[in-house]
Amino acid sequence: MTRTVYVNGEYLPEHEAKVSIFDRAFLMADGVYEVTSVLDGKLIDFAGHAARLERSLKELDMRAPCDTDTLLEVHRELVRLNGIEEGLVYLQVTRGAPGDRDFVFPDPETTEPTLVLFTQNKPGLADSPAAKTGMRIISIEDQRWGRRDIKTVQLLYPSMGKMMAKKAGADDAWMVEDGFVTEGTSNNAYIVKGNKIITRALSNDILHGITRAAVLRFAREAQMEVEERNFSIEEAQAADEAFVTSASAFVMPVVEIDGVAVGAGTPGHRAVRLREIYLDESRKAAV
Known part of the structure; x- marks a missing residue:
């Protein structure tokens, strides 16, 4: 089964997902991430992960790509689309691709961040040997x-x-x-x-x-x-x-x-x- 991923507002087959080569995560490791576990098809500790994501973004002066309710909706939809009962949802926010490569990043309010999410199916996650x-x-x-x-x-x-x-x-x-x-x-x-x-x-x-x-x-x-x-x-x-x-x-x-x-x-x-x-x-x- 082809995995469905999320990139900047779109649900896509993973082979169609693309991010610019000028994205600052690719060039500068200028991005943050969270990993939320899924058990019984539900998200574990989502509120905590969302709060830590907000803190990480603020520490790096990076704009949030959307609100927490939207993030929860995307997580749930990816879990549903990919039929995840036990596994993970990986989320990454980067400063985006504001232009050519430069150590100095632009005003966060004028820069569109990149938001990517994907799932990983991990049967037996809770019953690990x-x-x-x-x-x-x-x-x-x-x-x-x-x-x-x-x-x-x-x-x-x-x-x-x-x-x-x-x-x-x-x-x-x-x-x-x-x-x-x-x-x-x-x-x-x-x-x-x-x-x-x-x-x-x-x-x-x-x-x-x-x-x-x-x-x-x-x-x-x-x-x-x-x-x-x-x-x-x-x-x-x-x-x-x-x-x-x-x-x-x-x-x-x-x-x-x-x-x-x-x-x-x-x-x-x-x-x-x-x-x-x-x-x-x-x-x-x-x-």
Whole structure:
């Protein structure tokens, strides 16, 4: 079946979708994105993703292409047209193609942004085998730019990090700066000690994860203590459990870091329980 995508107000077969070679995302990585999961044909945490998109656009002085209600309508229509029961909706907004290549961008009010959305069908997304076995992680130096709180399309170094992990026979990488873990290549990082969940505090150093916010709220409601502070790889290796969160992985246990087993070397019961809670509550609130 040919996938239907959305480009600047039109629903098109994917092979007909076109964006200018002068688009600033292509030339300058001048764009932001969001990924919203779909479970049971409904959108998970859409309001959070829409709010973060608005923030990212404001931080880059980029005009929103449409309002939130329109974005929701487009998401739902793409899910319907492509018959997605479990999967993802990828959204990207760029500054557009205002003219010839130039480092200086024009007035946002006079520049028409580019809006692109497409779906990815992922059957079994909620019942991932990795959630039962856990992930193996390596650590790498964090060499990204300083505004990681903005969800930009500048993903080359995270992509390189995933390839470093693959080459090392691992599943993913945690990035380390000044001796402390910042985050994973596409996820937020956590450790568990006793009944305490520890994760880095929000700042420009990490992405303000939508799944992170929900999971920490559910953890507190389940009477788990949450501490937002820096932690090192060594502390993580000595923890009882570790896990990551993201829109597409939900809550994913980590069982090994740089070759050292975390806890018993199997998915920890708190991570497993938080995944269950997150999926259950998110399905109830899905739109």
